[in-house]
Amino acid sequence: MPRTITVNLQTVTPIWTGDVDRTSDQVRETGLMGSVRWWTEVLIRGLGGYACDPTGDDRCAFDEEAFRRTGQAEDGLRDVCPACRLFGCTGWSSKLRLVVTDGQGGYEVNLNRAGVPFTMNFFELKPTLPQERWLLIKAVWLIVRYGSIGGKTPLKPPGQPDYGLVVPVSPLRLPRLTRDQVSTWLADLMAASPPLQRRQERAHPDWPDLRFFFFNDKTWLDLGKINEVMRSDSSGFLSGRRGVSKKVFSFQKGNRFWGYTRDEEMLDGVLGTLQRLGIRDTRTGEEVISEL
Ligand SMILES: [Zn+2]
Known part of the structure; x- marks a missing residue:
């Protein structure tokens, strides 16, 4: 049975999810997923791995031809960065679909307020690796412990509302892996792909690390x-x-x-x-x- 990775959180401030009041769930979920992806990329780079800029010219693409030759997804993914492997790129859809529910599993959740409990349900559409789940949960940990989630966390004059602060309401559940094991996995992916190595060498220094x-x-x-x-x-x-x-x-x-x-x-x-x-x-x- 496909796995669901759940994270139970509560808003400390409203989360900016793309609209004033009535945002379609899809817009909201896409925005939150984009934010989790951003922190995951930051984390991958910080651990010495390569994560492309999914909006840039040098972004990843699934190798359809290599895939057709063998029928193995891994062959199409050889030169795809770990962030795109998990969250998708041209020709390769995300392994996860995010659905936000309230504390009881209901779908009516208003994240534009403070003090709202909610659950991020990451439904597995394709099997994820423990290393990928570790990166995902650690990205969420970065968000709750030190960072923020969602768009619109700009500079505001004092007195304006803050956006995007959340706290966990239950412990984050991590795969049993050490940071070193995940770093080694990231290094192995690089070692297996000379094109990824070249792209890492020419990665833009402005990409957040x-x-x-x-x-x-x-x-x-x-x-x-x-x-x-x-x-x-x-x-x-x-x-x-x-x-x-x-x-x-x-x-x-x-x-x-x-x-x-x-x-x-x-x-x-x-x-x-x-x-x-x-x-x-x-x-x-x-x-x-x-x-x-
Ligand atoms: Zn990529």
Whole structure:
């Protein structure tokens, strides 16, 4: 019987799921799945693996020809990154379908409010590997412990509602694997695919990688402090000046902020600024990886 991976959560703030009040379930689920996928990609890269940018030119595609020759899905997947293997790419549909239910299994759930219990049910459409389930659940762990879920977690003037904070209401259930075992699996996938290795070498340095993140679950940043942090990076990466989205997200209600830089040097600059502002207890991505 196909497995269902369930995660029981509760909103701390509304979750932005793409519409004001009445969002179709499909839009909402697609948005939440996109967010879980994003964190999974971040995690894969942080563990030294390769995850493509599914919206970019260098994204993965299932090799139909290789598949037709042998009839083995694995042959079509050889050069497909681990994120696309799980969540799908051109020619290969996702192994999971997300359905959100309320605490009792009902389908009427309004995530645009705080304090709403809900369950993310990931229905297996194709068999998943323990390593993939580990990555999925750890991505959810990153979201609840340090991050946020859904779109619209931008910079807002103080007083505006925060979006996307959730807490678990029951322990996250993980496959019995260590971080090292999953890292080894990711390395093995790379070793088996020279095209993936080449794509990793030319991966864009702006792609988010957990190693270069920063997290704080003790305090939030007001707009003035956010601007200070952004000023520590003259390249404009953090502020999104170069036409990309901003990289610092602060939550007054949750006493939390997180963000990401593109490399160690930029991360050091941010950490220095935070220290100068008297903000303690900021954790680096490397430190969070060691908690996984
Ligand atoms: Zn991919």
